[in-house]
Amino acid sequence: xxxxxxxxxxxxxxxxxxxxxxxxxxxxxxxxxxxxxxxxxxxxxxxxxxxxxxxxxxxxxxxxxxxxxxxxxxxxxxxxxxxxxxxxxxxxxxxxxxxxxxxxxxxxxxxxxxxxxxxxxxxxxxxxxxxxxxxxxxxxxxxxxxxxxxxxxxxxxxxxxxxxxxxxxxxxxxxxxxxxxxxxxxxxxxxxxxxxxxxxxxxxxxxxxxxxxxxxxxxxxxxxxxxxxxxxxxxxxxxxxxxxxxxxxxxxxxxxxxxxxxxxxxxxxxxxxxxxxxxxxxxxxxxxxxxxxxxxxxxxxxxxxxxxxxxxxxxxxxxxxxxxxxxxxxxxxxxxxxxx
Numbered sequence: 001x002x003x004x005x006x007x008x009x010x011x012x013x014x015x016x017x018x019x020x021x022x023x024x025x026x027x028x029x030x031x032x033x034x035x036x037x038x039x040x041x042x043x044x045x046x047x048x049x050x051x052x053x054x055x056x057x058x059x060x061x062x063x064x065x066x067x068x069x070x071x072x073x074x075x076x077x078x079x080x081x082x083x084x085x086x087x088x089x090x091x092x093x094x095x096x097x098x099x100x101x102x103x104x105x106x107x108x109x110x111x112x113x114x115x116x117x118x119x120x121x122x123x124x125x126x127x128x129x130x131x132x133x134x135x136x137x138x139x140x141x142x143x144x145x146x147x148x149x150x151x152x153x154x155x156x157x158x159x160x161x162x163x164x165x166x167x168x169x170x171x172x173x174x175x176x177x178x179x180x181x182x183x184x185x186x187x188x189x190x191x192x193x194x195x196x197x198x199x200x201x202x203x204x205x206x207x208x209x210x211x212x213x214x215x216x217x218x219x220x221x222x223x224x225x226x227x228x229x230x231x232x233x234x235x236x237x238x239x240x241x242x243x244x245x246x247x248x249x250x251x252x253x254x255x256x257x258x259x260x261x262x263x264x265x266x267x268x269x270x271x272x273x274x275x276x277x278x279x280x281x282x283x284x285x286x287x288x289x290x291x292x293x294x295x296x297x298x299x300x301x302x303x304x305x306x307x308x309x310x311x312x313x314x315x316x317x318x319x320x321x322x323x324x325x326x327x328x329x330x331x332x333x334x335x336x337x338x339x340x
Contacts, residue, residue, distance in 0.1 A: 033240035034137050037107045040233055044108040051317050055116035058319040060123035063089040067162070072131075072154035073147060080134040081147055083155075084111050086122035087163045094159065096168035096339035097127040098212070101148060101184075103175025103314070105234070106241035107136045114174065117317060124332055126339075127163045129155060133180075140243035141252050145183050146199055152184065153202035168339045169203065170210040171267070174314055176237075178216025182258040182287075185211050189265035196255055208267040210338035212331060214316050215273045215280070218287040219260075220253040225282050259287050264295045270334040272301035272327055276310025297338075301330050 064086050073081025087095060098121055102109045111130035118128035131151050133144040152169075159166045173181030186193045188201045188208055217223070223234050239245050242252035254260070271288045273280030280302065291298045303311060303323070312318075316327040 033236050036236040037137050037240040040105065040236060041108040044104050048104075048109065048113045051314070052113060052116055054320055055120070055317055058120065059116065060120055062123035064119050064122045065089050066119070072151045080132055080138075081150070082111070082132045083151060084115055084118070084130045085127060085162050086115075086118050086129075087127045088122060088125060092163065094165040095125065095127040095163050096170070096209075096335070097129065097155070097162075097164045097166075098170045098172055098335065099129045099131065099152065099155065101131055101133070101171070101173035101177035101180045103173065103177040103215075104135065105237040106144070106176045106179075107237050109135065109177070114177075120328070121332070121335070124335075126335065127165075129162070129164075136237070136241040141241055141256070142197060142199070144180060145187070145197065148180060148184055149187065149199055149202045156202060156207075166203075167207050168209050169207050170212060170335060170338065171208060172212035172214075173216065174214040174316070175216060178213040179218065179256065179258070181211060182213060182216060182218055183256070185266055186258050186261040186263075189267070190261050190263050193255070193261040205265050205267075210268045210270070210334065211266075212334070213269060213271045213284070213287070214327075215277055215284065215313050216271075216287070217256075217279060217283050218258050219283060220248055220257045222282040222286070224248070226278055230278065259290050262290055262294045262296070266291060266294065266296045268297035268299075268334075268338045270299045270301075270331060272316065272330070274311025274313065274315040274323075275303040275305055275307045277313040277315070279313065299330070299334050301327055 067085040069082045070085065071081060072083050100114050100118055102111055102114050111132045114130050118130050122128045131148060133147045155162060155164055156166050171181045171184050185208065187197060187199060188203050189205045194201055226234060238247045244250055244252060247253040269291055271284055273284035285302060288298055288300050311323055315321065316324050318324045319328065
């Protein structure tokens with residue numbers, strides 16, 4: 001395994017040894033992505049539990065108010081269209097707001113996975129909101145994008161009760177959540193893209209003052225550069241999420257590749273990835289370069305390939321490590337700058 005691919009172990013492809021890998025590979029010829037996607041989901045869920053436990057060890061002593069399981073949709077998707085909101089205790093005025101989309105390869109994850117991280121950010125004077133959306137294979141693209149746009153509309157309508165400053169919103173996400181956050185960014189700032197998706201943006205461009213993108217996917221064509229179990233896992237996840245095996249050459253793959261729809265109106269961006277994460281080299285760094293060429297205000301945190309230890313996918317949540325602490329400091333400095 002090359003240095004750039006080591007980090008994909010954190011992406012869910014550490015499957016418990018050769019026996020688990022064999023079990024997955026034995027399913028690959030099935031005519032439906034469901035069995036493989038659910039097996040991958042179970043692996044992700046174990047990893048998410050460990051991440052939450054680590055994040056909880058780093059909670060601030062600053063008390064935070066939590067408003068949990070708020071239904072932002074019409075209820076037809078059950079608990080899939082809910083949000084959690086956090087803000088520092090005391091006072092009731094509007095605060096600059098970070099809206100976070102969780103990761104999980106589009107087929108797993110929940111807002112609870114990032115709640116500890118959002119509590120940490122909230123303790124520094126922000127309202128932070130974690131969003132649920134219907135994951136695949138239970139729903140296919142672009143269901144999640146529409147739901148998340150609905151969530152932004154709900155947040156704007158209920159800004160006062162959620163302590164949200166609707167003119168100082170930062171969209172953020174990790175992994176697949178970063179891809180989805182970047183879609184909301186281009187949906188909001190590129191009218192031609194909104195037309196292609198057939199979705200009316202819930203926000204105006206001036207309301208987005210920044211975006212935080214951790215370890216995301218922004219160019220689906222580059223996913224072919226991955227190999228081994230990582231490449232297979234992504235093919236399963238994207239088949240489940242898009243509903244088609246030919247996602248790379250379809251409407252789905254094209255419109256998910258937000259790198260092609262960046263304009264100068266894209267919000268100021270903090271983008272990062274670990275040197276041991278293959279996605280950093282083929283996704284995050286090229287996306288940062290594309291944003292810079294478009295004239296976007298970009299802040300990056302990347303490490304050379306030789307950095308040790310090799311930092312895995314979503315290393316930012318491993319707050320036991322100094323590199324993750326540095327990323328947190330970067331994020332807080334970025335938020336302070338773009339929200340004023």
